[in-house]
Amino acid sequence: MGYSNVFVYREGILGWVKAGYRVDSVVDYPKVKIALISSNELKEMNTSSMLLLDIRPVSHFLNGHIRNSNNIDLEELHRKLDVLPKDKKIILIDHKGKLTLTTGRFLNSQGFTDVSRLDGGFNAWVKNGFTAEK
Amino acid sequence: MRSLPKFWLIFCAILLSCVCVSPVIAHEKWHTISTEKLAAKLEQGDDICLINVLPKIIYDDKHIPGSINIPVSEILTSPLLPKEKNKLLVFYCMGTL
Numbered sequence: 001m002g003y004s005n006v007f008v009y010r011e012g013i014l015g016w017v018k019a020g021y022r023v024d025s026v027v028d029y030p031k032v033k034i035a036l037i038s039s040n041e042l043k044e045m046n047t048s049s050m051l052l053l054d055i056r057p058v059s060h061f062l063n064g065h066i067r068n069s070n071n072i073d074l075e076e077l078h079r080k081l082d083v084l085p086k087d088k089k090i091i092l093i094d095h096k097g098k099l100t101l102t103t104g105r106f107l108n109s110q111g112f113t114d115v116s117r118l119d120g121g122f123n124a125w126v127k128n129g130f131t132a133e134k
Numbered sequence: 135m136r137s138l139p140k141f142w143l144i145f146c147a148i149l150l151s152c153v154c155v156s157p158v159i160a161h162e163k164w165h166t167i168s169t170e171k172l173a174a175k176l177e178q179g180d181d182i183c184l185i186n187v188l189p190k191i192i193y194d195d196k197h198i199p200g201s202i203n204i205p206v207s208e209i210l211t212s213p214l215l216p217k218e219k220n221k222l223l224v225f226y227c228m229g230t231l
Binding site: 001002003004005006007008009010011012013014015016017019021022023024025026027029057073074075077078098099102103105106 | 165
């Protein structure tokens with residue numbers, strides 16, 4: 001591609017906000033609480049009537065995921081809302097729990113009102129020693 | 135030699151993906167820019183292409199003013215990348231704090 005002057009801003013949005021700089025928004029998602037569920041709690045839950053929604057890229061999902069979870073890459077989620085049930089509890093799973101609050105609020109804005117998120121994401125699940133399926 | 139910049143861009147894309155996944159992979163070999171330097175460049179109106187590589191849903195909620203959104207999976211094919219090959223490109227995602 002020929003670009004010769006490429007940098008990475010490692011601190012990212014979190015660092016930018018922490019330093020007190022202004023951010024812009026395209027949409028104001030409702031500032032609703034998206035409940036956190038710990039790995040231990042999820043392990044003990046009967047999730048048969050729920051949707052465990054893993055929003056990591058498919059390559060990561062295929063490399064290991066929580067049993068009975070379904071995958072929609074967050075990059076695709078806004079285009080695939082029609083496959084999500086509005087009458088089921090949705091539990092969001094990402095890598096580390098950094099993206100699920102905003103994702104939950106986005107889903108809430110789209111009419112999905114029973115949304116929770118896995119605290120610490122898939123990494124926390126693995127760190128707790130729970131099994132991952134491939 | 136012509137393939138080196140392309141390699142570097144691909145490397146950065148993979149790297150950014152990794153930063154979003156695990157800060158442990160963070161590495162000193164990358165060309166990085168600090169918060170203060172980035173803010174100063176934006177304040178001065180320097181010619182920067184600032185690229186947020188997060189998914190659109192996250193970008194829509196919060197992004198650095200002036201940045202454009204090119205999700206990681208689209209970086210190598212996006213028409214939003216500048217034509218000027220010597221332009222300063224700065225990629226960012228959620229961050230490692």
